[in-house]
Amino acid sequence: MxxxxxxxxxxxxxxxxxxxxxxxxxxxxxxxVRPGExxxxxxSNGAGKSSTIKAIVGLLRPTGGAVRVFGADAVGDGLxxxxxxxxxxxxxxxxxxxxxREFLEFVSGVRGxxxxxxxxxxxxxxxxxxxxxxxxxxxxTLSNGTRQKVLVIAALLHLPGLLVLDEPLNSLDPRSVKxxxxxxxxxxxxxxxxxxxxxxxxxxxxxxxxxxxxxxxxTLLAEGTVDQLRVRAARGDASLEDVFLRLTRQDEGLPEAVxxxxxx
Amino acid sequence: xxxxGARRLARTAFVELAFxxxxxxxxxxxxxxxxxxxxxxxxxRRVLQSxxxxxxxxxxxxxxTAFLIGLAPNPVYRxxxxxxxxxxxxxxxxxxxxxxxxxxxxxxxxxxSLLGAPILEVLRPLPIPPATFRRTAAxxxxxxxxxxxxxxxxxxxxxxxxxxxxIAGVAVVPASLCAVVFALALALETARFFVRRIQGARGGGxxxxxxxxxxxxxxLPAFGLLAFATAGPxxxxxxxxxxxxxxxxxxxxxxxxFPVPLALWPILSGGVGAxxxxxxxxxxxxxxxxxxxxxxxxxxxxxxxxxxxVLPARRSPERGAAPLxxxxxxxxxxxxxxxxxxxSRTPGFAFLLLLPLLDAVALGLVTYAGAPGTGAxxxxxxxxxxxxxxxxxxxxxxxxxxxxxxxxxxxTLPIAARSLVLGKVSLIALVYVAAGALVLGxxxxxxxxxxxxxxxxAAELPAVVAAGLLEMGLLLRWARxxxxxxxxxxxxxxxxxxxxxxxxxxxxxxxxxxxxxGLAAMAAVALxxxxxxxxxxxxxxxx
Numbered sequence: 001m002x003x004x005x006x007x008x009x010x011x012x013x014x015x016x017x018x019x020x021x022x023x024x025x026x027x028x029x030x031x032x033v034r035p036g037e038x039x040x041x042x043x044s045n046g047a048g049k050s051s052t053i054k055a056i057v058g059l060l061r062p063t064g065g066a067v068r069v070f071g072a073d074a075v076g077d078g079l080x081x082x083x084x085x086x087x088x089x090x091x092x093x094x095x096x097x098x099x100x101r102e103f104l105e106f107v108s109g110v111r112g113x114x115x116x117x118x119x120x121x122x123x124x125x126x127x128x129x130x131x132x133x134x135x136x137x138x139x140x141t142l143s144n145g146t147r148q149k150v151l152v153i154a155a156l157l158h159l160p161g162l163l164v165l166d167e168p169l170n171s172l173d174p175r176s177v178k179x180x181x182x183x184x185x186x187x188x189x190x191x192x193x194x195x196x197x198x199x200x201x202x203x204x205x206x207x208x209x210x211x212x213x214x215x216x217x218x219t220l221l222a223e224g225t226v227d228q229l230r231v232r233a234a235r236g237d238a239s240l241e242d243v244f245l246r247l248t249r250q251d252e253g254l255p256e257a258v259x260x261x262x263x264x
Numbered sequence: 265x266x267x268x269g270a271r272r273l274a275r276t277a278f279v280e281l282a283f284x285x286x287x288x289x290x291x292x293x294x295x296x297x298x299x300x301x302x303x304x305x306x307x308x309r310r311v312l313q314s315x316x317x318x319x320x321x322x323x324x325x326x327x328x329t330a331f332l333i334g335l336a337p338n339p340v341y342r343x344x345x346x347x348x349x350x351x352x353x354x355x356x357x358x359x360x361x362x363x364x365x366x367x368x369x370x371x372x373x374x375x376x377s378l379l380g381a382p383i384l385e386v387l388r389p390l391p392i393p394p395a396t397f398r399r400t401a402a403x404x405x406x407x408x409x410x411x412x413x414x415x416x417x418x419x420x421x422x423x424x425x426x427x428x429x430x431i432a433g434v435a436v437v438p439a440s441l442c443a444v445v446f447a448l449a450l451a452l453e454t455a456r457f458f459v460r461r462i463q464g465a466r467g468g469g470x471x472x473x474x475x476x477x478x479x480x481x482x483x484l485p486a487f488g489l490l491a492f493a494t495a496g497p498x499x500x501x502x503x504x505x506x507x508x509x510x511x512x513x514x515x516x517x518x519x520x521x522f523p524v525p526l527a528l529w530p531i532l533s534g535g536v537g538a539x540x541x542x543x544x545x546x547x548x549x550x551x552x553x554x555x556x557x558x559x560x561x562x563x564x565x566x567x568x569x570x571x572x573x574v575l576p577a578r579r580s581p582e583r584g585a586a587p588l589x590x591x592x593x594x595x596x597x598x599x600x601x602x603x604x605x606x607x608s609r610t611p612g613f614a615f616l617l618l619l620p621l622l623d624a625v626a627l628g629l630v631t632y633a634g635a636p637g638t639g640a641x642x643x644x645x646x647x648x649x650x651x652x653x654x655x656x657x658x659x660x661x662x663x664x665x666x667x668x669x670x671x672x673x674x675x676t677l678p679i680a681a682r683s684l685v686l687g688k689v690s691l692i693a694l695v696y697v698a699a700g701a702l703v704l705g706x707x708x709x710x711x712x713x714x715x716x717x718x719x720x721x722a723a724e725l726p727a728v729v730a731a732g733l734l735e736m737g738l739l740l741r742w743a744r745x746x747x748x749x750x751x752x753x754x755x756x757x758x759x760x761x762x763x764x765x766x767x768x769x770x771x772x773x774x775x776x777x778x779x780x781x782g783l784a785a786m787a788a789v790a791l792x793x794x795x796x797x798x799x800x801x802x803x804x805x806x807x
Contacts, residue, residue, distance in 0.1 A: 082678035095670045097609035098602065107592045109598025110679050120588040138609060151673075253748040 008071030009034050010162040010194030011056065016065035018051045018218075025051040026064065027218040033162070035192035037183065040209030042200060048218040049198045053166050056196070057087045058092035068175055069162050083111070086155035090166040092147030100131065100150045101140065104157065111158045118157060125153040128179055144171040152180060156187070163187070169204060178192040181208060194205075198233070202241040212240070216248045273387060274403035279304050280383050281404065315411040318370050322415045324365065329359040330423035340765040343500050344661070349539060350503045356436065356530065357499075360523035363443045364417045364450070370412055371451025372615060384737045389522040396565070406454070413444045424530050430532035438551070442617035446522070449561040452569060467723045478610055506543050519543050525551035563718045595679060599687030600694070603666050616662050617695055620655035624679065624699035627651055628706025641713045645720040648707070650775050652699035653724050657771040658691040658729040661763045664739045681740055682802055689732035696728045697721065723783055727774045727790035730797040731767035737801035738763050 011033035018026040026048040033039040043049045054060035056067050058078040067081075074081035079186070095103055101122075108118035126132055127147040134142055139150070148171045154162060157244040169177050185208070188195050199205050205212050206226055213223040222229055226240050233246040245251040281654055287305035323462035328755050335341040336348045343351065384401055406413075420440035421745070425433020502518050528547035532539055539547070593601060607613035631644050667674065667684070708714055770793050778786035 018647070059672060059675055079678050079680055087673075089673060089676075091672075093670055093672050095602065095606060097606040097669075101590075102602070102605050105593070106598050106602040107677065108590050109593035109601070109684070110595045110677050112595065113590075115590050122590060200265060237757045 007192065008068065010037075010070060010192070011039075011054070011196055012066070012068040013052070014066045014068075016052065016055060016067060017063045018048070018055055018060060019063040024054070025218050026062070029218070029220055030203070031213050031220060031223065032153040033194040033196050035194055038138065038187055038188050038195045038197055038208050040197050040205040040212035041215060042199065042202070042205055042212055042240075042247060045216035049215055050166065052215070053164055053196070053198055056164055057085060058082055061162045068255070078169065083158075086158065086160035086163045088148075088151045088163070088165045088168045090170065092144055092151055092171070094139050094147060094150065097138060098152075099136050099138055100142070100146075101135045104115045104154055107154045108157055115159055121157055122153065125156065128191045129153070129176055145173055145176065148172055151177055152183075156183070161193050163193070163197075165195060165197045167199055168197065169199075176225075184208060202239065202244060206240040212242060214247055222247050224227070267514070270403060272400035273392070273396070273400040274407065277383050277387065277400060277404045278407050279308060280386075281746045282307040284383065286310050312770075315370075315380065315409075319415045321410040322412055323364060323419055325359060325362055326419045330427040333424070333427040346500055349534075350506060351500070352428070353524065353527050353531055354500045354503050356527035357524050359420065359800070360439055360527060362446045363420070363440070364523075367416065367444065367447035368413055368450050368454075370409060371382045371448065372454070372660045375451060375455040398569070402566045402569045404552040405565075406448075407443075409448060413448070416440055417444050428530055428534065431533045435454070435530040435533035438524075438555050438558075439523060439529060441524060442554050443523065445562045445565070447669075452565060456568070474613075474724050497596065506540065516543055516546060518547040520550040522550075522554055525549075526554060541674050544654045558707065565608060569618060595683040595691060596686040599679070600690050603663060603687070603691055606666055606669060613662075613666060613748065616659045616737050620652060620695050621702060623655055624652055624702040625706065628703045629709045631703070641716050642720075644707060645717045646775070646778060648703035648717070649700060649720040649724045650723075651747045652696050652703070653728050653771045653775070654768065656692050656696035656699065656728055657735075659733045660695075660732050660767065661739060663688050663691050664736060685736045685740065685801060688736045689729055692732035693725065693729050696725065698731060719783060720786075723778075723787035723791055724771075724774055726787075726794035727771050730790070730793040731770040733794075733797050733801045734770060735763050735767040737797075738766070 009032050011031075013029055013031050016026055016029040017024070023259055025046075029048070029052060031039070041049050041052065051060065055062045056069070056074060058074060058081070061074060069081040069084050072080040072084065095106075098106070104118075104122055105157055108115070108122075126135060129152075131146070131153075136148050139147060141231075142150075147183070148168070152168065153167075169180060172180065184195060184197075187193060197205070197209060209226075211223065211225055211231065214221045214229070226243070229240070229243050229247065230238060233243045239248070242251070245254065283304050332341065333352050336351050336355075342348065346354070384397075384404065387397060387400065417440050420443075421433045421437045424436045499518075506516055506519060519528065525547040528539060528544070529551055531543055532547065580759075603613075604617070607617050627648055631648075700717070704714060704717040704721070709716070773793065774786040774790040777789040
């Protein structure tokens with residue numbers, strides 16, 4: 001009798017490489033998001049975070065490597081992987097001509113959700129985010145924060161196994177930030193789901209993420225829990241921001257750069 | 265900042281406009297894998313290519329008109345009962361009408377990019393004097409039209425001058441300039457109307473009806489052009505009656521309707537004897553009024569374009585929230601619903617849905633008014649089906665461009681290529697069937713032969729579906745193999761032609777078969793086409 005192996009993790013990236021012409025944006029990146037884990041992807045501007053996320057969600061065909069979502073090849077069998085992913089992009093670029101209800105109806109339609117279930121979830125999320133008044137307004141007239149709430153709902157509507165969140169808390173008001181953080185913790189803790197969260201905000205990563213990976217010039221510079229990274233950076237009680245600056249060597253010349261701005 | 269400053273700013277803004285219209289990066293599309301260098305220049309070339317193609321069409325029509333004007337003295341090439349001068353007036357009027365329509369249509373296609381991507385909005389926080397900002401916006405706006413508008417403004421006088429002499433050429437200059445100004449003003453006003461009344465309209469059934477009603481109103485100019493083209497013979501008959509009564513009678517009022525009075529000017533320049541004096545008086549008076557109106561419209565255009573370019577969508581007053589429920593939909597039907605909803609707030613796409621339907625109404629009304637006998641039932645049904653099929657097939661590929669909107673998000677959804685193709689083809693088929701039903705409904709008042717009409721619509725339907733499948737299959741294949749965002753397919757008019765042409769051929773083949781061997785042959789050819797194309801496209805797009 002053949003024993004079934006362990007279930008595939010929510011996300012496995014192996015040797016991912018992304019090139020734009022002659023410029024290499026991601027260089028042989030390998031990482032895993034484990035079940036029940038929120039994995040934070042940190043990096044400076046141009047470090048390769050967005051390219052990595054675009055390769056995961058099928059917006060970009062990588063030059064090389066593999067991306068697997070619960071074992072499904074996101075490059076070769078994108079459709080299966082996409083069914084398992086809930087994605088919140090950094091910029092709320094939606095169908096401006098649709099209302100949030102029409103947009104969410106479209107999303108639930110293409111995901112093949114039973115209408116009763118989709119309606120129930122939509123009602124619950126809309127009430128939590130106090131969105132009722134805006135559900136029938138065209139998205140073009142909504143604020144960035146409201147659009148972001150719509151995207152968060154769209155990402156959760158089908159109860160995906162993997163959440164891919166690109167700066168999900170940008171533009172949200174404090175109440176909604178609190179809701180999303182709470183939602184994310186509970187969501188991932190339930191039944192082997194996972195989340196990949198890309199952010200510039202170290203406090204958010206420190207507060208939410210079980211492990212973080214630091215990207216620099218397209219390569220994974222360091223990976224682990226925040227405490228493990230502190231040890232690696234030899235900064236026992238430092239904040240994640242200091243650890244990040246140290247590991248990426250961006251702290252070099254930083255005091256001088258700040259000092260040079262005095263008097264301006 | 266001087267005029268040179270506005271030109272410099274406009275140059276930068278227009279490069280960005282072309283870039284966004286081609287690659288849609290503000291809509292979240294990734295850069296093409298070839299990298300970023302050289303892309304702005306490439307985008308600029310593509311936009312120029314599109315403008316040159318519209319301009320080439322206008323030049324072709326202008327030269328054709330000049331050729332017909334030259335042939336007018338020969339009775340073989342002139343409708344019976346129409347004098348040479350009046351036929352020439354009809355030709356110049358027709359050309360000016362088409363000029364206005366095509367320029368307006370060009371604006372209709374380009375304005376969503378200008379309004380949708382906040383290209384000029386970026387300049388607002390900068391310390392730019394309001395006058396310079398307005399001039400910058402006006403220059404960017406004019407650059408959308410420059411090559412085709414140049415053909416109308418310069419080409420029309422040259423062509424008329426070539427056919428009727430230099431004085432006639434000079435005499436038609438006011439007409440060609442009026443055509444340009446009116447078209448640009450019309451495009452701007454319709455854009456303003458769109459931003460004010462359509463973009464911010466709420467969802468829900470009642471609002472949807474209101475939006476479609478607005479869009480219908482918004483599209484009336486295009487319908488007017490179409491009616492003008494299809495109503496050519498009655499128009500020429502009306503011209504032949506000009507000056508038939510003593511003094512000015514009701515039939516002479518057509519001499520006051522744009523563009524007829526201005527089209528009379530080059531004819532009058534050859535001597536007043538060519539036109540009855542009262543009609544000449546109306547032409548001079550009304551023509552001068554139109555020139556004055558064009559001057560006012562031109563000044564309004566320059567004044568308003570800056571404000572329009574940064575006009576925010578107006579939010580409708582809040583009402584009570586509707587009961588929150590998601591309706592059951594299959595993926596392909598979700599795509600159709602989404603497309604129709606977007607079209608109801610996007611004039612450029614509403615145009616694609618409404619034009620075949622409006623044409624069907626026009627055809628139905630013309631047929632009804634023509635009081636055909638029962639013997640003409642088949643001819644009328646054939647004409648209706650031909651027009652509906654060709655329009656649905658020609659404009660069908662443009663529905664693919666709807667995928668450009670928010671595609672950075674849509675591409676992350678699990679939408680199978682097969683669902684996408686089936687959704688778009690369903691939309692094409694729906695437009696075709698609705699257009700057929702409209703003609704059928706109207707003509708049924710005169711010709712009580714619903715079975716004949718239904719048989720013709722049904723016989724052609726498989727060919728329309730086959731054409732749609734082929735067009736969508738080609739577009740998807742290009743999107744994949746070229747590695748371009750699908751938006752780029754519509755950045756080049758050549759692409760549209762190369763996709764729509766095979767589709768049109770598939771739609772035409774059964775119509776030709778009907779001419780040769782009757783309705784059964786028409787249905788057989790259409791079914792054979794569908795049987796050949798459907799497995800080819802759907803098997804490949806099954807993954």
